[in-house]
Amino acid sequence: MAELTYRDAVAAAIAQEMERDESVVFIGEDVGAAGGVFKATVGLLEKFGPTRVLDTPISEQAILGVAMGAAMTGMRPIAEIMFSDFFAVSWDLVANEIAKTRYMTNGQVTLPLVIRSGNGGGSRFGAQHSQSVENWAMAIPGLKVVAPSTPRDVMGLFAAAVRDPDPVLFFEHKSLYSLKGEVEDGEILDELGKAATRREGKDVTIVALAAMVPRALAAAEQLASEGVEATVIDLRSLVPLDVSAVAASIASTGHLVTVEENPRLCGWGAELSSIIAEENLFDLDGPIVRVTTPHVPLPAADTLEDAAMPSASRIVEGVRRSLA
Amino acid sequence: MAELTYRDAVAAAIAQEMERDESVVFIGEDVGAAGGVFKATVGLLEKFGPTRVLDTPISEQAILGVAMGAAMTGMRPIAEIMFSDFFAVSWDLVANEIAKTRYMTNGQVTLPLVIRSGNGGGSRFGAQHSQSVENWAMAIPGLKVVAPSTPRDVMGLFAAAVRDPDPVLFFEHKSLYSLKGEVEDGEILDELGKAATRREGKDVTIVALAAMVPRALAAAEQLASEGVEATVIDLRSLVPLDVSAVAASIASTGHLVTVEENPRLCGWGAELSSIIAEENLFDLDGPIVRVTTPHVPLPAADTLEDAAMPSASRIVEGVRRSLA
Amino acid sequence: MFGSRAQSKGQSEAVSEASEEPPPPPDPATRLALYRQMVAMRGFEKRAYDLFLQGLVKGTSHLGLGQEAIAAAFGCAMRHDDYTFATYRGHNHTLARGVPMTPVMGELMGRSCGLMAGKGGSMHLTSVEHGMMGSYAIIGAHLTIANGAAFSAKSRGTSQVAVCFFGDGTTNIGAFHEALNLAAVWKLPVVFVCENNLWMEYTPIASVTAVAHPAADRASAYGLAPILVDGNDADAMYDVATTALARARAGDGPSLIEAATYRHGGHSRADPGKYRSDEELEYWLGRDPLPAYRGRLLGAGVDEAVLAALEAEVAAEVDEATEQAKASPPPSLDLVMSDVWADGGSSWRN
Amino acid sequence: MFGSRAQSKGQSEAVSEASEEPPPPPDPATRLALYRQMVAMRGFEKRAYDLFLQGLVKGTSHLGLGQEAIAAAFGCAMRHDDYTFATYRGHNHTLARGVPMTPVMGELMGRSCGLMAGKGGSMHLTSVEHGMMGSYAIIGAHLTIANGAAFSAKSRGTSQVAVCFFGDGTTNIGAFHEALNLAAVWKLPVVFVCENNLWMEYTPIASVTAVAHPAADRASAYGLAPILVDGNDADAMYDVATTALARARAGDGPSLIEAATYRHGGHSRADPGKYRSDEELEYWLGRDPLPAYRGRLLGAGVDEAVLAALEAEVAAEVDEATEQAKASPPPSLDLVMSDVWADGGSSWRN
Ligand SMILES: Cc1ncc(C[n+]2csc(CCOP(=O)(O)OP(=O)(O)O)c2C)c(N)n1
Ligand SMILES: Cc1ncc(C[n+]2csc(CCOP(=O)(O)OP(=O)(O)O)c2C)c(N)n1
Ligand SMILES: [Mg+2]
Numbered sequence A, B: 001m002a003e004l005t006y007r008d009a010v011a012a013a014i015a016q017e018m019e020r021d022e023s024v025v026f027i028g029e030d031v032g033a034a035g036g037v038f039k040a041t042v043g044l045l046e047k048f049g050p051t052r053v054l055d056t057p058i059s060e061q062a063i064l065g066v067a068m069g070a071a072m073t074g075m076r077p078i079a080e081i082m083f084s085d086f087f088a089v090s091w092d093l094v095a096n097e098i099a100k101t102r103y104m105t106n107g108q109v110t111l112p113l114v115i116r117s118g119n120g121g122g123s124r125f126g127a128q129h130s131q132s133v134e135n136w137a138m139a140i141p142g143l144k145v146v147a148p149s150t151p152r153d154v155m156g157l158f159a160a161a162v163r164d165p166d167p168v169l170f171f172e173h174k175s176l177y178s179l180k181g182e183v184e185d186g187e188i189l190d191e192l193g194k195a196a197t198r199r200e201g202k203d204v205t206i207v208a209l210a211a212m213v214p215r216a217l218a219a220a221e222q223l224a225s226e227g228v229e230a231t232v233i234d235l236r237s238l239v240p241l242d243v244s245a246v247a248a249s250i251a252s253t254g255h256l257v258t259v260e261e262n263p264r265l266c267g268w269g270a271e272l273s274s275i276i277a278e279e280n281l282f283d284l285d286g287p288i289v290r291v292t293t294p295h296v297p298l299p300a301a302d303t304l305e306d307a308a309m310p311s312a313s314r315i316v317e318g319v320r321r322s323l324a
Numbered sequence C, D: 001m002f003g004s005r006a007q008s009k010g011q012s013e014a015v016s017e018a019s020e021e022p023p024p025p026p027d028p029a030t031r032l033a034l035y036r037q038m039v040a041m042r043g044f045e046k047r048a049y050d051l052f053l054q055g056l057v058k059g060t061s062h063l064g065l066g067q068e069a070i071a072a073a074f075g076c077a078m079r080h081d082d083y084t085f086a087t088y089r090g091h092n093h094t095l096a097r098g099v100p101m102t103p104v105m106g107e108l109m110g111r112s113c114g115l116m117a118g119k120g121g122s123m124h125l126t127s128v129e130h131g132m133m134g135s136y137a138i139i140g141a142h143l144t145i146a147n148g149a150a151f152s153a154k155s156r157g158t159s160q161v162a163v164c165f166f167g168d169g170t171t172n173i174g175a176f177h178e179a180l181n182l183a184a185v186w187k188l189p190v191v192f193v194c195e196n197n198l199w200m201e202y203t204p205i206a207s208v209t210a211v212a213h214p215a216a217d218r219a220s221a222y223g224l225a226p227i228l229v230d231g232n233d234a235d236a237m238y239d240v241a242t243t244a245l246a247r248a249r250a251g252d253g254p255s256l257i258e259a260a261t262y263r264h265g266g267h268s269r270a271d272p273g274k275y276r277s278d279e280e281l282e283y284w285l286g287r288d289p290l291p292a293y294r295g296r297l298l299g300a301g302v303d304e305a306v307l308a309a310l311e312a313e314v315a316a317e318v319d320e321a322t323e324q325a326k327a328s329p330p331p332s333l334d335l336v337m338s339d340v341w342a343d344g345g346s347s348w349r350n
């Protein structure tokens, strides 16, 4: 057991996979000599040398094109898109090429690649450097979508992502990079598509992702002091989606509250809500409440950003609405 | 009254707005001399000349950049993205720049522009030329999103889009271009955000968009022959979203079925379903059923494409599930 | 609409300048192979066009009639394990890698014998076993993907080369710029081949491009030498192809080739190509790569009977592919749900 | 990590070559204005840095310390109604258009007096009334947007010019290529100014670019003349600025200027910039545009007292802006929900 930051877990996970498999290479902007703008890849260039860790120009399309072309010819590339907002400049590669090629080629082409990216708000970076775009990815058939909330999960899910035969978008939350947590020694390898129940409670099921997990847990603490016992489920991946875990929990609690960081419309919470409303409607004893950032870009000023993002107290309020 | 095709309605609507307002210009690939790859803009170059109708290089980012820069300095540009799949190569302009600038500048910048695009499947064009991406747009705060289902609505909604002070993504459905319909004479100007009830029925509310509207109506006919009376609501725009119309209808029918062409995850149907599950849960007498294209890219072969997209019979089956 | 004829002149001038010292011709066997490939492409695509008219090819399709010499030259010059990346106008490049006609025809017709069982369609022809790494229908991306294959070859030390074909219009999209710069900086074993047929869809490249030669005039922006070649001359094409492939294989980095050519038909199935002047079309039909090359072979002493036999062989191959594809059933509907992910299925949830 | 020093040498050589025949200096009033602008920028940004250290500026912020001559030259050369498009490193360019210091400082601190009341932040400074059309934080897009403003000026016949500033690293992204080509084809009244400070974030531009001068060596790809200038020499900058603006205003189309410069500090707030060699930093600190220009003005006979008075004035302005911004309350929380759409609100439904 060691205590690691989420940031150091990223570097450790990449190193673990690069050591294990020679076909793993890592490319991106400022990832090598500088160790990444979030310092999440420090030491990799020194360890694996400039043929396996490569600094690129500011050319996101070229970066993802390299990842795709390398993956289809026998390598297992890891690419970094520095801030997830920048997926927009390379969305063609992600949505039209990487996601669709296995299908269009009737399975001839396999794309074992990982694109990791700094996602999410809370750093006062303003609207173009703070987005949660995991729902952009979830909407595209052919991708897998992972978003860990703890240093341990960074290790286990990243290893799973690299070994997965499909393209995985791996969303690291910028505001979690300095979070510390216990990580077991030795290789950690998780399975994608398994949610984790972070807390058990009989009254309501709160489902959250990444940086919203600690907020959901804080809300659950507060609710407990009012006599409401909440289950908190950390989805960990959106594709594959652990519907069973959520449905099973609702079958006993009868109440669902989702907590999304992304702007309101068409987020994963909407998808999950619509699944439950289609398949488990009669398990519900109250409305499904979605707590989200409102449908706005994120403002830069600290006070405004804090007011925009879901807080523990807004989650508590959402639970009360579902139970009312 | 005249009978127009959906295609001709596009050209007529652009002409109407360009005649009315000198600040309206129109740019895109092959839109001028060639009249557009879908022949939806024939005659505009001849009518308005090469300073107002401009053929561009294959440079979608440059096209949308021109639209944005022109809109922020007093013009009302219309830009074409030929196939909506190509939004992916210019998504940064749409999602990060055009959508967020009013907010980031605290209202200093206004962007009255329209981006029109050929959207949707059914033409056997394969996975990269057939997508329905209106949900990509709906997920981005700051955009308006319109998708007409009839020639008349093309006229009325397009005029509204051009006169709207906000950026509007106007999705024309490729498989509707040859659809004919009655269009009143004189100027037609609709209001964005008003759904149209295409059919009234007491048993179930079917909500559809664009090319799914005729399929929903066909399903309703079939259901009527079985004694089930369906209301069919054509949303017409996703942002603004006419929640009131849907909620009011469900209050009387107790059943909601949404019909989406986009791949399943995170579509507008999920959003609508989640709204109803949050706000109108106790009006429901059965599960909310979403009929969608499965979460797959669209295949090219005619038989496969037909099997993938929602058909009248799949809609009927969805209604039966909601009523069961 | 200025300049399409002006540019066609400019282009052929530049070409003749570039080819002042003619290289030695390819050996006779290679020349026959080049001719056979061109005849096969021509025969295949003419048949594909007939099948459109009969309603048997659905959707869209983009023919390379008139542009065969480029794909044929690379087809003959490439090593078996090299990688091809093509566009929606990729029938020729697919056949050039030795992919049999039947699955290609079947794919155009959406049949189960199709190269991708109908899931991809004419714009996405792919045959990994033949090094045909895909046809890409959105402008630009595949230049960056070709870099990836080249990077992989370099990393794995296989001396494979990636060859990437694209049109003149493609030189104005952002991905072109990103791909060329990275290829040059990383000295990747990749050959970029711009088939300049003077037109994008219905708009002349000259009307939307800041330079006369959309690829060659940009080579220096990536530290590369400008290479302009007559894309309708199979021998000249073969020469630049072998040079560029050798350079890449030797570790000397990418090349950017601009090949002057012309498509005889419209942009795609639905397009009669009427926006082009009769003169322009005449001029280029007069520069058709096939009859010219046939004449050249005869002039070099090849027996007419050899060519006739080869042509008959190809004609039979086309007929057979047509019949086989027609006889092939539509794909199983299960395929709608297959291979979204690598477990073979489409399940995104547990 | 090759070449950052090598290139800095190469660059200054090229610069001196380009400036063999020195243009006549700007008139004395302009020179004073140039100096005043630079002093104001320097004073403002040094204060902004102090405020970071005090925790009063949150989030990130990118200083242009050392690069002032470029923004100042254009600030003095532009017409009041011209358009500026800048990057996240845009404090200097904002001040150059006459935007007062208080709202800029307020925006950095997230206060209600901020230029956008805190909604945009330091990376998005915008003041439409001053022609400051925005600061853009994602690389590349704003070059295409500047084209739009230029297109609009041309359409409306106003003879306004759009000036777009960006860094060396930006020359390798796709949007750069698309914007330059379209500007040239449409002869737009736009001036592209590449501030080549040798570094992207923490990676030297020379290590990821196929040519030595990332902008100038690409000008010919768009039919433009290469323009290399010493970006630390306010007079030289002013000269190229007036020439390019005049060219654009005359309808002769765009210019692409590469200005050699250096940032004294790190890329952004959090970065000490330790990846650069001491020698390199020393070299460029020795080429600081401010003391050099001060010396030049004194040499040209300007009274030391005039400069000292101007410096004191600016210092007072900075102090006042600091106090006003500190005194300004945080923005009203209602602003979270305002101006998503043009009705002033955020309602996406009825
Ligand atoms: C990003 C993008 N924009 C537009 C299109 C539509 N489109 C398909 S082919 C084509 C013309 C391409 O011209 P060129 O590169 O010269 O190739 P050619 O068709 O002449 O072989 C266009 C504009 C596309 N497929 N992708
Ligand atoms: C599309 C995109 N990719 C990456 C970044 C992250 N980033 C911000 S600034 C920067 C370096 C830019 O270098 P340059 O253009 O030289 O400008 P400078 O910062 O030196 O002024 C990078 C990579 C970004 N903002 N946008
Ligand atoms: Mg072409």
Ligand SMILES: [Mg+2]
Binding pocket: D167, D168, D169, D195, D196, D197, D198, D199, D200
């Ligand atoms: Mg720089």
